[in-house]
Amino acid sequence: MAKIGFIGLGNMGGPMAANLLKAGHQVTVFDLSEAAMADLASKGAQLADKVSAVCTGADFVVSMLPAGKHVRAIYTGEDGLVNYLEPQTLVIDSSTIDAESAQFVGKALAAAGIAFVDAPVSGGVAGAAAGTLTFIVGGSDEHFVKAKTILTNMGKNIFHAGNIGAGQVAKICNNMLLSILMAGTSEALQLGIDHGLDPKVLSEIMLASSGRNWTLEVYNPCPNVQDNVPSTNGYKPGFMVDLMAKDLGLAQQAAQQTNSATPLGALAKNLYNLMQNQGKGSEDFSAIFKLYSEK
Ligand code: NAD
Numbered sequence: 469m470a471k472i473g474f475i476g477l478g479n480m481g482g483p484m485a486a487n488l489l490k491a492g493h494q495v496t497v498f499d500l501s502e503a504a505m506a507d508l509a510s511k512g513a514q515l516a517d518k519v520s521a522v523c524t525g526a527d528f529v530v531s532m533l534p535a536g537k538h539v540r541a542i543y544t545g546e547d548g549l550v551n552y553l554e555p556q557t558l559v560i561d562s563s564t565i566d567a568e569s570a571q572f573v574g575k576a577l578a579a580a581g582i583a584f585v586d587a588p589v590s591g592g593v594a595g596a597a598a599g600t601l602t603f604i605v606g607g608s609d610e611h612f613v614k615a616k617t618i619l620t621n622m623g624k625n626i627f628h629a630g631n632i633g634a635g636q637v638a639k640i641c642n643n644m645l646l647s648i649l650m651a652g653t654s655e656a657l658q659l660g661i662d663h664g665l666d667p668k669v670l671s672e673i674m675l676a677s678s679g680r681n682w683t684l685e686v687y688n689p690c691p692n693v694q695d696n697v698p699s700t701n702g703y704k705p706g707f708m709v710d711l712m713a714k715d716l717g718l719a720q721q722a723a724q725q726t727n728s729a730t731p732l733g734a735l736a737k738n739l740y741n742l743m744q745n746q747g748k749g750s751e752d753f754s755a756i757f758k759l760y761s762e763k
Contacts, residue, residue, distance in 0.1 A: 473522025481532030536569030
């Protein structure tokens with residue numbers, strides 16, 4: 469049993485923290501949302517009255533926050549956790565953020581004698597609930613081995629991508645590809661529908677053909693093709709358009725640094741920005757289907 473502090477109990481962090489509790493760890497949680505805190509309390513978590521209280525006696529502190537600015541602020545901002553973390557603690561940040569922010573926080577914590585890894589995840593809310601996430605870890609061999617001891621309680625595949633920041637680079641490559649697959653799948657489904665095909669039948673055909681991909685398998689963007697997916701549930705997230713747009717911005721920043729050509733990633737970013745401008749930022753990212761279906 470480990471003593472774990474957990475910050476950020478949203479769509480992903482809530483079920484991840486619940487799985488740590490299920491595995492028998494002692495978990496102290498903090499979120500700005502009282503409802504999210506109350507939900508975790510009902511599952512056996514201890515509630516921190518302020519964010520610094522998650523640090524006391526912790527073997528691990530895990531964070532699952534929206535973006536780089538939140539992670540920088542929590543750890544290294546005014547009255548940041550760098551002032552409260554204890555030497556035995558390994559900090560695991562699982563948020564999807566820019567690699568520079570991960571490296572900045574990692575350096576600041578290292579200067580205070582605190583170990584850090586970035587460990588962004590893939591697998592969505594369903595994977596978080598089922599404990600089957602993929603973790604992509606950036607950090608030293610020693611810290612990777614230590615992090616793995618609790619990441620296996622929340623995920624199935626735990627990868628070591630390289631040094632601090634490498635997890636984030638791998639994650640944004642994955643999400644850029646995911647957004648392209650989601651847009652492409654939506655486009656193909658609507659083309660079939662426009663020509664009178666049943667989207668369920670078309671999905672089955674493409675699943676058994678060379679267009680097969682993760683969105684068709686478990687996250688079909690067309691309503692009522694699959695049960696228990698955001699599209700069938702009014703596009704309630706899931707993974708928000710705003711978060712996907714953020715990740716696509718990070719991918720474009722990364723591409724600029726290395727002069728890498730990412731034309732489809734740039735197009736996907738523009739499509740998700742268009743959705744934000746239409747007021748769809750809080751919908752699930754599979755709502756991109758509506759760009760094609762709404763005539
Ligand atoms: P979310 O918006 O549902 O949750 C974020 C939580 O952080 C909220 O509960 C919010 O109250 C809390 N928070 C924000 N600032 C805080 C602060 N200063 N102190 C304490 N709590 C604070 O987001 P999410 O969908 O859970 O995503 C979290 C991260 O995981 C993001 O970086 C996202 O890109 C990434 N991610 C999400 C998914 C997904 O499918 N939702 C999948 C993989 C990765």
